[in-house]
Amino acid sequence: MPDTTPALAAPDREGLWLKGDWHMHSRHSTDSSNNPIGKIIGFAERVGFDYLVVTDHDIHVWGDVAHHTWADPDYRSDKLLLFYGAELTAARGHINIMATAPYDHQAVFDARDARDWDLLALKRRLGVHFSANHPSTKNHYGYSFDLADSVEIWNSCVWSKNVPGLRIWDDMLLSGRMLGARGGSDSHHGLPDRPELTTPQSVEASANYVGTPTTWVFARERTAAAALEALERGRASVSANPYNPRVELWADADGDGVMELMMGDNALATGKPVTFEVRLVGGYRGMRYKVKVVKNRDAFASFEIEGDSLRFSDTPEAGGRSYYRVEIEGPQTPYPEVPYSMAQSGNMVALSNPIYFGYDESF
Numbered sequence: 191m192p193d194t195t196p197a198l199a200a201p202d203r204e205g206l207w208l209k210g211d212w213h214m215h216s217r218h219s220t221d222s223s224n225n226p227i228g229k230i231i232g233f234a235e236r237v238g239f240d241y242l243v244v245t246d247h248d249i250h251v252w253g254d255v256a257h258h259t260w261a262d263p264d265y266r267s268d269k270l271l272l273f274y275g276a277e278l279t280a281a282r283g284h285i286n287i288m289a290t291a292p293y294d295h296q297a298v299f300d301a302r303d304a305r306d307w308d309l310l311a312l313k314r315r316l317g318v319h320f321s322a323n324h325p326s327t328k329n330h331y332g333y334s335f336d337l338a339d340s341v342e343i344w345n346s347c348v349w350s351k352n353v354p355g356l357r358i359w360d361d362m363l364l365s366g367r368m369l370g371a372r373g374g375s376d377s378h379h380g381l382p383d384r385p386e387l388t389t390p391q392s393v394e395a396s397a398n399y400v401g402t403p404t405t406w407v408f409a410r411e412r413t414a415a416a417a418l419e420a421l422e423r424g425r426a427s428v429s430a431n432p433y434n435p436r437v438e439l440w441a442d443a444d445g446d447g448v449m450e451l452m453m454g455d456n457a458l459a460t461g462k463p464v465t466f467e468v469r470l471v472g473g474y475r476g477m478r479y480k481v482k483v484v485k486n487r488d489a490f491a492s493f494e495i496e497g498d499s500l501r502f503s504d505t506p507e508a509g510g511r512s513y514y515r516v517e518i519e520g521p522q523t524p525y526p527e528v529p530y531s532m533a534q535s536g537n538m539v540a541l542s543n544p545i546y547f548g549y550d551e552s553f
C-alpha cells in the first residue's frame with residue numbers, strides 16, 4: 191500500500207497543503223444509505239484527510255440543516271477541519287453552500303427561487319461560500335456564475351461525465367472570471383460493513399466515497415477559514431484519489447529564477463517570457479505521466495514527465511488576459527479503501543487550477 195501523500199509546505203511561501211472532500215451526503219439526505227455521519231468521519235480520519243464537509247440535500251429537511259446534519263452529535267472531529275454546509279437543491283440546480291460557522295441556511299433555502307442579484311446580496315450578508323455543483327450533469331448549477339465562489343469540475347469518481355463541465359469552467363475563465371475549481375465525491379452510500387450486507391448501493395460506495403476525487407488546498411494555516419479562502423483563491427488542485435500525486439503549477443514571471451506565482455495567482459502581462467514549473471508530489475514514483483497544458487481554453491502543449499517536475503515557457507500577450515492550467519494523465523495509484531474507484535477514473539490522475547495573467551481581480 192502506498193504511503194499517504196505528505197502535506198508538504200511549498201518551498202517558496204508560508205502555508206501547507208490540506209486534502210479533503212467538499213461534497214458528500216450522509217443519512218440526513220434521504221437518498222443515501224448505510225452512511226451515518228459517524229461512519230463518514232471515522233473513515234476520513236483513518237485515511238488521513240485534513241478537512242471535510244457533509245453537504246446534505248436541504249430539501250430533505252426543508253432547509254433545516256441546522257437541526258439535522260449540523261446538530262448530529264457525531265458531526266465533530268479532533269482531527270478534521272469540519273465546515274457547516276448543505277447542498278441547496280432547487281429548481282435552478284444545486285449549489286454547495288459552505289461556511290466555517292453555523293449560518294442561516296433557512297434564509298438561503300427560502301430564497302432559492304429568487305433572482306440571482308437578490309441571492310448575491312444574501313450571500314454577502316451571510317458571509318458564506320457558494321460553490322457551483324456539477325455544472326453539466328443532471329440538476330446542474332443553473333444560477334449565474336457571478337454568484338459562484340468556486341466550481342465543481344470533478345464530481346464523483348467517474349471522470350468521463352465531467353468533461354462537459356470542464357469546458358464550462360474554461361468558458362468562465364475565458365470570460366474573465368477567476369473561478370477556483372474543486373472536486374467533490376458527491377457520495378451518498380456507505381461502504382459495506384460486512385460482505386453479506388452488500389447491496390447495489392454499497393457496491394457503488396466501493397467505487398465512490400470520501401476522496402474520489404480529493405481536493406488539495408494550499409492554506410496559509412491549518413484552519414477551516416484558511417482552507418476555504420484557499421479554495422476561493424484557486425490555490426488548489428484535484429487528484430482522483432488521496433494517494434495519487436498532487437499536481438502543482440508554479441511560474442517565474444520576472445525571470446529571477448524563483449517560482450513566485452502559484453495556482454490562483456494573477457500577474458501583470460508584461461510581454462516578457464514566463465517559465466512555468468509543473469510539480470508532482472507524492473503518489474507512485476518512477477511512473478510516467480502525461481502533462482497536458484491548457485492555455486485560454488485550448489490545448490497548448492503536452493509533455494511526458496519523468497520524475498517530480500518539468501518546465502516549459504511561454505509569453506502571455508502583453509495587455510491581454512491569459513490563463514494556464516495543467517491536467518495529468520497516467521496510471522492511478524491504488525486507493526485500497528475504495529477499491530473500485532481506479533477503474534472509474536480512467537487515466538485522469540490530477541488537474542490544477544490556473545495561473546492568471548492580466549486579469550481584473552475586481553471583476
Ligand SMILES: [Zn+2]
Nearest residue numbers: 277284323329
Ligand atoms: Zn447535486
Ligand SMILES: [Zn+2]
Nearest residue numbers: 213215277376
Ligand atoms: Zn450532492
